[in-house]
Amino acid sequence: MYVNTKDILEKASKEYYAVPAFNINNMEFFHAILEGALEKRAPLIIETSEGAIKYAGNGDIFKGARYFVELVRLFADSVDIPIALHLDHGKHFEYIIAAIKAGYSSVMIDASEKPFEENLKETKEIVKIAHAAGVSVEAELGQLAGVEDNVVAAESVLVDPEQAKIFVEETGVDFLAPAIGTSHGAFKFKGEAKLDFERLKKVKELTKIPLVLHGASSVLPEYVKMAEEYGADLGGAKGVPEDQLKKCVELGINKVNTDTDLRIAFIAGLRKFLKENPKEFDPRHYLGAGKKLVKEVVMNRLEFLGAAGKA
Numbered sequence: 001m002y003v004n005t006k007d008i009l010e011k012a013s014k015e016y017y018a019v020p021a022f023n024i025n026n027m028e029f030f031h032a033i034l035e036g037a038l039e040k041r042a043p044l045i046i047e048t049s050e051g052a053i054k055y056a057g058n059g060d061i062f063k064g065a066r067y068f069v070e071l072v073r074l075f076a077d078s079v080d081i082p083i084a085l086h087l088d089h090g091k092h093f094e095y096i097i098a099a100i101k102a103g104y105s106s107v108m109i110d111a112s113e114k115p116f117e118e119n120l121k122e123t124k125e126i127v128k129i130a131h132a133a134g135v136s137v138e139a140e141l142g143q144l145a146g147v148e149d150n151v152v153a154a155e156s157v158l159v160d161p162e163q164a165k166i167f168v169e170e171t172g173v174d175f176l177a178p179a180i181g182t183s184h185g186a187f188k189f190k191g192e193a194k195l196d197f198e199r200l201k202k203v204k205e206l207t208k209i210p211l212v213l214h215g216a217s218s219v220l221p222e223y224v225k226m227a228e229e230y231g232a233d234l235g236g237a238k239g240v241p242e243d244q245l246k247k248c249v250e251l252g253i254n255k256v257n258t259d260t261d262l263r264i265a266f267i268a269g270l271r272k273f274l275k276e277n278p279k280e281f282d283p284r285h286y287l288g289a290g291k292k293l294v295k296e297v298v299m300n301r302l303e304f305l306g307a308a309g310k311a
């Protein structure tokens with residue numbers, strides 16, 4: 001059934017497990033993720049960036065938002081696991097409104113690169129509108145290092161737990177993404193992976209709401225290796241080690257944004273298939289090879305985060 005993201009996350013927060021939020025840009029990734037969640041009997045959060053919406057609508061953001069709502073609801077309305085659709089990194093008012101209008105379960109207002117007062121003001125405004133439409137809201141405090149879509153924050157700006165308490169009280173936001181040292185993409189961390197667990201613990205104690213980890217892909221070595229074996233150039237790829245991810249869940253992370261791990265799995269499966277099947281040109285076959293590995297990663301991550309069996 002199609003649900004509000006908050007319903008999924010409130011349960012996870014109470015029981016201290018996490019639900020991965022998987023990014024999609026097309027139908028094939030959605031099918032792979034859905035199959036994995038059904039087999040694992042897990043709640044499912046599908047999320048799309050603004051770029052994905054523009055891509056699916058071929059430039060028209062409202063068509064793109066409608067496309068993902070129709071695609072997800074087509075299946076969600078006929079299965080017995082809870083499924084939510086979330087706008088990831090909503091930075092522009094028109095995308096956030098398009099998502100709300102099209103029927104998304106939740107939206108992220110990401111004003112994290114703006115000064116605290118401005119982030120608070122913008123988030124408050126979106127919460128008012130979204131809540132009036134029965135849509136839940138995610139916001140971000142602090143900044144991830146690395147390229148966050150088109151915002152390059154040279155260094156991470158870590159969340160201030162006291163500010164997080166004020167922010168949550170003043171805005172009424174439903175779930176919060178505290179920056180604790182991760183970054184987006186396949187090349188996280190300059191040296192050793194280092195997350196600020198103390199800070200995370202304080203944010204959970206002070207805010208008591210579901211928390212989100214961005215830049216949470218582990219960049220799994222076996223898939224990186226396979227992709228490289230068949231021609232990919234991913235030198236230096238590094239993600240969040242799984243033991244550190246586990247610790248984040250124990251400290252109160254409940255939504256784990258996962259995009260890069262699915263992309264690497266897909267390209268590994270696709271490259272291998274193309275190399276081994278030079279005569280094949282049916283898109284259902286070569287995209288199917290990517291899908292297969294995406295489903296594998298999805299099932300492992302649902303199990304690892306404790307979402308399996310929680311539907």
Ligand SMILES: O=C(COP(=O)(O)O)N(O)CCCCO
Nearest residue numbers: 184185214215216217257259260
């Ligand atoms: O936090 C994440 C996922 O991060 P990762 O790159 O670790 O999968 N996301 O918000 C997904 C979109 C990344 C920006 O384009």
Ligand code: NA
Nearest residue numbers: 088089108138
């Ligand atoms: Na998000």
Ligand SMILES: [Zn+2]
Nearest residue numbers: 184214215257
């Ligand atoms: Zn993110």
